[in-house]
Amino acid sequence: xxxxxxDTNASDYDKIPFNLTVAKNCSKAIxxxxxxxxxxxxxxxIDFACGTGLISQELxxxxxxIVGIDMAQGMVDEYNKKVLQQGIDxxxxxxxxxxxxxxxxxxxxxxxxxxxxxAYHHIDDVTTISxxxxxxxxxxxxxxxxxLIKDPATKDKLHEGFTDHHHxHHHxHHxxxxxxxxxxxxxxxxxxxxxxxxxxxxxxEIEKIFLDTGVLEDVKVEVAFTFNRxxxxxxxxxxxKYLIAKGKKKE
Numbered sequence: 380x381x382x383x384x385x386d387t388n389a390s391d392y393d394k395i396p397f398n399l400t401v402a403k404n405c406s407k408a409i410x411x412x413x414x415x416x417x418x419x420x421x422x423x424x425i426d427f428a429c430g431t432g433l434i435s436q437e438l439x440x441x442x443x444x445i446v447g448i449d450m451a452q453g454m455v456d457e458y459n460k461k462v463l464q465q466g467i468d469x470x471x472x473x474x475x476x477x478x479x480x481x482x483x484x485x486x487x488x489x490x491x492x493x494x495x496x497x498a499y500h501h502i503d504d505v506t507t508i509s510x511x512x513x514x515x516x517x518x519x520x521x522x523x524x525x526x527l528i529k530d531p532a533t534k535d536k537l538h539e540g541f542t543d544h545h546h547x548h549h550h551x552h553h554x555x556x557x558x559x560x561x562x563x564x565x566x567x568x569x570x571x572x573x574x575x576x577x578x579x580x581x582x583x584e585i586e587k588i589f590l591d592t593g594v595l596e597d598v599k600v601e602v603a604f605t606f607n608r609x610x611x612x613x614x615x616x617x618x619x620k621y622l623i624a625k626g627k628k629k630e
Contacts, residue, residue: 405525413492479508479511499526530619582622585600595627603623
């Protein structure tokens with residue numbers, strides 16, 4: 380049995396309310412950013428590090444097809460279970476378990492859009508993965524990444540009381556029953572152990588990573604949305620920001 384919590388605790392991921400909230404905000408930011416560029420008849424999408432499909436589910440009605448890619452089989456199974464239960468054709472939406480590496484692993488297929496939300500902080504070499512993701516874009520296709528903006532004033536605040544990870548947001552201020560809350564905290568701790576980039580990224584870091592692929596242009600990094608969290612240890616609320624980064628594949 381895998382010791383990766385994204386495998387072993389995949390069925391718990393959607394039970395954490397904050398994960399659902401962030402996914403909805405990320406999806407809205409993607410849709411707002413691309414607007415009429417999304418075409419239900421034409422737009423083919425990769426949802427990289429797709430997890431249980433929270434982003435894919437929100438984008439589905441705006442695009443022609445989505446291929447979810449995740450290296451955790453547990454997440455892929457949850458993703459595909461939802462698709463099956465909804466009666467969606469797998470040609471429209473399907474996840475595959477794959478660790479993306481250099482070189483084509485998708486039979487030469489290219490995509491109009493590659494999205495990756497709330498996952499870059501788990502990835503050690505984001506420069507390489509950005510180049511790999513860009514390699515699957517059609518000319519003028521878009522790479523969009525969303526993640527937490529690093530802020531020296533707040534970067535450790537969401538991690539207090541948990542391992543160093545910004546998904547660990549159940550700090551006792553929810554109205555969950557105690558037992559229910561502790562279950563979430565245990566699961567969050569497990570997910571938390573897999574973080575690499577503590578506190579997220581500075582916008583200029585992501586901009587440089589996109590430009591360093593050598594194949595992306597018109598690179599833009601902006602604040603996608605903000606959210607407030609009450610931190611129990613400090614007995615005060617802090618504001619955190621998420622970035623959206625967009626780059627276009629050169630012709």
